[in-house]
Amino acid sequence: MSQAASHDDGHHNLMVNNKKLIMWLFLGSDCMFFGTLISTHLIYRKLYPNEFEPTSLFSLELTSFSTFILLMSSFLMALSVSAMHKGEMRSFRRNVIGVIFFGLIFLGCQVYEFTHFIHEGLTLSTGTFGSTFYLMTGTHGVHVAIGVFWLISMLFYSQSGKMEAHKNAIDVEVAGLYWHFVDIVWIVIFTVVYLIEFIG
């Protein structure tokens, strides 16, 4: 394959699609970003263990439900990518609608949780716990919202008839990578921020 042809089909010399490589590099950098946010929360939680008692406020049932919803949305996203690779546009659309719906449910749960916490007195300025908790979970929520917008725009694009399975499969795959990343960040947050508070 000549170099020109190699560039035409979106591959570089390492035989990895450019869009996919860039997305993975971005996700690596986003890992560092969330790593810092989660670390800050955990370190301050260790430094000031008696500053705030979150178990009285956290609802594990609600958070577990949110986690389940996000995991299932990841499953549907994987099916969307697979459908696109198989050229099944209708199946792709159906699954993407499911992902968007689950993403919106997750965001709704987060809005409900934040509203409840604020009513109970936990605000962004309630010491280090409030600051680090809202910053971390809020940043994650913004990522979910961006993912939802991305998928909605992809859905509209597919409805316009301009989307082609062989041409746009990689775009769907890249959007899928972003969505799965949002899911794995929540897997970590669910365990180290919520579940661990209830031990002992």
Next chain:
Amino acid sequence: MSDTHAIDTEHLKAENDKYYAFVNLALLLAAVTGVELVLVYLPFPSTLIFSILIALSLFKFIGVVAWFMHLIYDKLLLTLAFGTGLVIAVGTYTALLFLLGGDAVAPQEIPGL
């Protein structure tokens, strides 16, 4: 023409195989989340519960990254690209834990405390 058909059939078979892997993984992830929820209420030593929760979380993390994100089907370069960020993120937490995790360090001058 027949070569193209063979490649298409192979491609479809690979995608169908992935479908079953995705369904199995989704069921496992849902079950593990349920187990996690129950675990925290069980009267076992906290160190044991903590270790199991971390192990289950790691299992879910690897499951999503490897299968849903196709990392096991893709080039090693992509694993390295993501792994580098992940190692730095874990390294940041470890470094902060060593620097500030000790009992002796507790800056009282932080506003709002």
